[in-house]
Amino acid sequence: MSPRPGFVLEVDKSTPPTLFWHGEGFRLERLPTGSRVLYAPEPLDPLTDPVGAIRHALLHPLGDAEPLSALLRPGMRLTIAFDDVSLPLPPMRRPDARQLVIEQVLDFAAEAGVDDVVLICALALHRRMTEAELRHAVGDRVYDAFEPQGLLQQHDAEDPDNLIHLGLTDHGEDVEINKRAATSDLLVYININLVPMDGGHKSVATGLASYRSLRHHHNARTMQQSRSFMDQHRSELHTSNWRMGRLIADSGVKVFQIETTLNTDTFPPQMRFLERREWEWSAKDRAAYVATSAALARTPDRLARQVLHSVRSPYRLTSVQAGEVEAVHAQTTENVYKQQLVAVEGQTDILTLGLPYICPYNVNSIMNPILVACLGLGYFFNMYKGRPLVREGGVVIMSHPTPWAFHPGHHPSYIDFFEQVLSETTDPTEVGKYEEAYATDPWYVHLYRTGNAYHGVHPFYMWYWCAHALEHLGGVIIVGGDRAAVKRLGFTPASTMADALEMASDIVGRDPSLTHLHSPPLLMSDVS
């Protein structure tokens, strides 16, 4: 039986309560009759022979590219860059897609007699990965072969000796990227394209860039003009990255792009109820829900976090594309849409979201309030094509505990951003006046380079990610969140969904339309 496409349910009196993620827990909410619930398409059938598919892609590249084997020769400098810990979510079961692709690329390199090979994790301004995380991503064999010799590196956007300024785009944007990558004879970039935003020229132009370069598109103005940043052709974020990517290519950097897509088989069997539609829950699903909810509710927050962050997703590869960047990405985007796109008729007054425990920036960490905002208003709000799911002036209601809690090792500058910047203004444009100070703060730079901290400027990016939503919406309400933290974000706290709906009616009027994005599993709405 082929997987079912996404589905838009209209709630009626017989509809069971709808499952909402609520951080490290869940809530069952009974939505008003007439509400719509958007369910993700069921997981596409995976590649039956992923290793063979990868090999095929490398030998049959897309666009104006030669097969990988033809690009490799003895004596050349080969750099293999790959996506960091922010992808996929949750982390996938071993073997990770990156491992599968890297092993193939290394096999080709070995066959061609290439000795000078360096692997670089394309962190951009994200935190450095731990040994365990790297081992998980690239596999033990690759890790043990490269890391001890210093050949498995993590991009350091603050290392002046290993950055190279390639020039300015015709829009005056600095293009400064990793020197090793830029000066290699071939740069192979390996992506996991979990959402349509990922990949394309953004891989190198962002993943291997410095702050000097990133600031040109990671800002409030760009994000307000990216409608949405999940829709490449209407995204100023991507337009800027494409300009940079073309300049990188024109500078002589030869990029061989590899992109992979995953299905939506997001949770392991014991949590499979999260992927099912509530009215189709079996007795086993209901029992699993009750047991999981009760166990998480009785578990201290820290332990519950550990348990959930140890979840490994059974994601499977659905496609592999390799070759020239733009040709590869066009095909990849189609494949992501094939898995995630759900057609939706018309916008809604109120969009409800149940936010889970994880987002790209808190893997093995705490989902702090800034990340809560970013996940809801940055990622989920922007998971649309065409028009936003919620109308202009509408309301987003998010469900998350939003604790006033931060991981001091991972998010040190977030603490200061929350205490200092957001206490003064929550306007994404206005917060920019602090950006330079945070970006150049020597303490944050030190922690980014030597510890496992996100770069000092990163919380600004998270806030910029919300810029389009904040400009578009009439209100944001968080259900069940820490009231002080929610207020600091500039949002409205509500104790219950009923309270939130009552509050929302002050903005959107009585009898509003409501749509719930039942995600994850990830889905992208195509709003007509």
Add this chain to the structure above:
Amino acid sequence: MKGLLVERSLPRFAAARLFSSIGGSGTSTSVGPLRLTDLEAPDLPGPGWHRVQPLLAGICGSDLATLDGHSSRYFEGIVSFPFVPGHEVVGVVDEGSAGGLPAGTRVVVEPVLGCIPRGIDPPCAACADGRVGGCERVAFGHIAPGLQIGFCADTGGGWSHAGLVAHGVQLHPVPDALSDDDAVMVEPTACAVHAALAAGVEPGDTVAVLGGGTVGLTTTAALRQLASPGALLVGAKYPHQRQLAGELGADLAVTPAQLARAVRRRSRSLTISGQLSGGADIVVDCVGSADSVAQSLEMVRPRGRVVLVGMPGKMNIDLASLWHREVSLAGAYAYGSERTGRSVRRTFDIAMEVVAAARLGRLVSARYPLERFEEAVAHAGAAGRRGAVKVVFEMHPRSRKGLTS
């Protein structure tokens, strides 16, 4: 006439210490050394002295420390029992004075009992220099030991309807523009003025103030008005304190836990095990606890200065960073005269200007009649938690609120 009296009673001090350790500051008046009793007006010690009838008398942190049984034993030799507390006083000069101020003059009391009130001539070096707060003879002369009115058996204090006696040099007529609420804030503000000037703030310095009670807020106001810090950062525990700190001139008012991070951001320091590599040029500790001193040392820069304004006691702190980073740790007590450039002015004169400019009478949060002293002391002991700053005794119905009479 009714008044409050503190008697030397070791069991009562011990009981107070125990109760306040459990229930918090200000909760031990039922078992402590303070009692409401009938008092006679104190005798005039000699020529030049005046009788003063209090209008308002504040409850100070040092009063609370005494009543809680937490005062340092250092003070044992420089107080005399029994004494009437109350050294933050606005009052009127009473009939029967032997000094030059006419009866009815509204005055604030500068309570330090230096050489002149004590009849010591020639005065000690500090008094001769105008630094009466540093008087070396507070236990000598023709009156009983006592570093201030309110801690001396011979002078009375502000917490009594029988009034107090003060030498003419200790009295400052209050301009009509100042309300009684403003005036009762002059003495604590004088301490703040002295601290702000003694801190030696250079233009552009980063100054951190730890504490958002009366001392912290008046110090904030004084620093803003009398110095030119590049950044004035305040760590205050309660929201109303942070609100007031901002209104009084803080560039940033945060919780004490956030203060070190704010200083770090400002100084662009690194951090080593909680210790900033750089830090504030000056940290003014307006709390005076072991924790606050430790925190001050963590956020002051090498060769910077920590100024203790809040009254400390016996404490156990690690001074390794002070030694290693060559930090200066200085006390700032009371007042006298201040040298600013070539001019020398009485601290109280400057304090009156600061009070007027910053409208510090607004810090008076509650007035209590003397008879409700237990409630008043409890309120003062929990001032921050209860949204208050300064709690005072209303000693006379004619005391005025507002800016002007």
